[in-house]
Amino acid sequence: MKLIPFLLAASMLASPAIATELEVIHWWTSGGEAKSVDSLKSMFKKTGHTWKDSKIIGGGGANANKAIKQRVSSGNAPGVVQLKSTSLPQWGTLGALQDVDKAAANQGWDKILPKKVLESLKYNNKFVSAPVNVHRINWMWMSKKVLDKSGAKVPTSIPELFSTLDKIKKAGFTPIAHGGQPWQDATLFEEILLGVGGADLYNKVLVDLDSSAAKSPKMLEVFKTLRKISTYLPKDRKGLDWDKATKLIIDNKAGMQFMGDWAKGEFMTKNLVPGKDFICAPAPGTDKAFIYTIDAFAFFKTKGDKAVAAQNKLAETIMTKEFQNEFNKRKGSIPVRTDMDMSGFDSCAKQSADTFRSSDKSNTLVPSFAHGNAQSSDVQGPIVEIVSVFINSNMSPKEGVAKLADTLEEFE
Numbered sequence: 001m002k003l004i005p006f007l008l009a010a011s012m013l014a015s016p017a018i019a020t021e022l023e024v025i026h027w028w029t030s031g032g033e034a035k036s037v038d039s040l041k042s043m044f045k046k047t048g049h050t051w052k053d054s055k056i057i058g059g060g061g062a063n064a065n066k067a068i069k070q071r072v073s074s075g076n077a078p079g080v081v082q083l084k085s086t087s088l089p090q091w092g093t094l095g096a097l098q099d100v101d102k103a104a105a106n107q108g109w110d111k112i113l114p115k116k117v118l119e120s121l122k123y124n125n126k127f128v129s130a131p132v133n134v135h136r137i138n139w140m141w142m143s144k145k146v147l148d149k150s151g152a153k154v155p156t157s158i159p160e161l162f163s164t165l166d167k168i169k170k171a172g173f174t175p176i177a178h179g180g181q182p183w184q185d186a187t188l189f190e191e192i193l194l195g196v197g198g199a200d201l202y203n204k205v206l207v208d209l210d211s212s213a214a215k216s217p218k219m220l221e222v223f224k225t226l227r228k229i230s231t232y233l234p235k236d237r238k239g240l241d242w243d244k245a246t247k248l249i250i251d252n253k254a255g256m257q258f259m260g261d262w263a264k265g266e267f268m269t270k271n272l273v274p275g276k277d278f279i280c281a282p283a284p285g286t287d288k289a290f291i292y293t294i295d296a297f298a299f300f301k302t303k304g305d306k307a308v309a310a311q312n313k314l315a316e317t318i319m320t321k322e323f324q325n326e327f328n329k330r331k332g333s334i335p336v337r338t339d340m341d342m343s344g345f346d347s348c349a350k351q352s353a354d355t356f357r358s359s360d361k362s363n364t365l366v367p368s369f370a371h372g373n374a375q376s377s378d379v380q381g382p383i384v385e386i387v388s389v390f391i392n393s394n395m396s397p398k399e400g401v402a403k404l405a406d407t408l409e410e411f412e
């Protein structure tokens with residue numbers, strides 16, 4: 001082949017008809033998160049388009065959500081936004097979302113994604129969002145060294161939890177690593193609610209917003225357990241980021257952290273091995289259940305139609321097996337595609353994938369309230385606030401129950 005036509009052909013392969021810059025707002029800024037999003041950036045760049053990175057610091061995404069509101073209301077929406085499913089209608093009703101039906105049809109998303117997930121990606125029956133993963137929230141992350149030095153074992157029930165915490169405390173370590181931000185309190189709350197009350201109570205309270213279930217004796221037990229747990233939290237936690245709390249486990253200064261499996265992404269950046277250097281175990285009483293959150297990128301209409309081809313390319317990149325494999329190994333989550341080979345994943349991810357499937361069959365697969373898969377932000381906000389005030393004050397469990405039930409009544 002002559003050189004010029006060859007070069008021409010090669011450059012046509014690498015660059016699309018119109019190379020476009022796509023601005024992407026996301027909140028992945030911790031060590032493990034940044035490494036994960038890098039894999040998406042570089043795979044997307046291979047399609048010939050460019051990625052304009054707009055990262056907004058703040059675990060759980062509350063700051064990013066504020067930024068999006070500003071950008072959309074000033075008529076300057078970015079093309080892509082990291083967004084949880086319950087936020088889609090808010091933007092859909094404003095006509096702000098762009099569909100990527102072309103990508104979904106090209107790759108047959110209907111055949112490779114779980115039913116529950118498919119519905120959460122649509123607005124008005126059109127795919128407006130592409131999912132990257134499934135995170136499991138109901139985990140404890142533990143330092144193997146701290147457990148061994150304290151003569152403590154991995155707790156599988158609430159009474160065992162307290163005996164482990166006492167041993168860790170007695171040995172001079174911080175029992176629970178926990179950051180002081182409302183979303184982290186809400187994460188702890190939903191793990192304990194599931195462990196004490198089961199999936200049924202979890203769904204009644206956090207999904208159906210049933211105020212009579214919130215007043216039940218079981219719910220009082222949840223608040224009593226939380227109150228007791230709060231006495232093991234570090235006193236100097238106010239404002240502490242979640243990844244700084246994970247670092248206390250990595251450095252063998254604290255015993256355990258209740259957190260979703262993005263925490264594993266932090267252990268991975270230090271090449272630590274589950275089972276050997278750290279332990280992942282389901283939060284007490286939740287081994288057969290699964291609180292899920294799904295990270296997804298939603299597509300927004302931008303000025304002119306220039307971005308649509310690039311948006312479809314990004315959606316397709318996200319759904320490739322290659323991306324789902326590389327990204328999720330870094331992020332700590334599991335692939336959202338149902339047809340992936342899990343053999344190269346670590347033991348925590350394999351356990352997560354098994355429980356994701358089995359919990360769906362036994363109706364113990366529940367959406368995360370703290371991470372935006374159960375309620376829209378206007379409902380989520382006031383409940384998170386009650387939980388966080390409860391954990392960080394001397395409010396009695398009875399009062400906590402009453403406040404929660406009152407708030408649920410407002411939404412019924």
Ligand code: BGC
Binds near residue numbers: 061
């Ligand atoms: C997201 C994770 C993220 C975590 C901490 C969660 O809501 O699903 O992807 O790592 O927040 O920022």
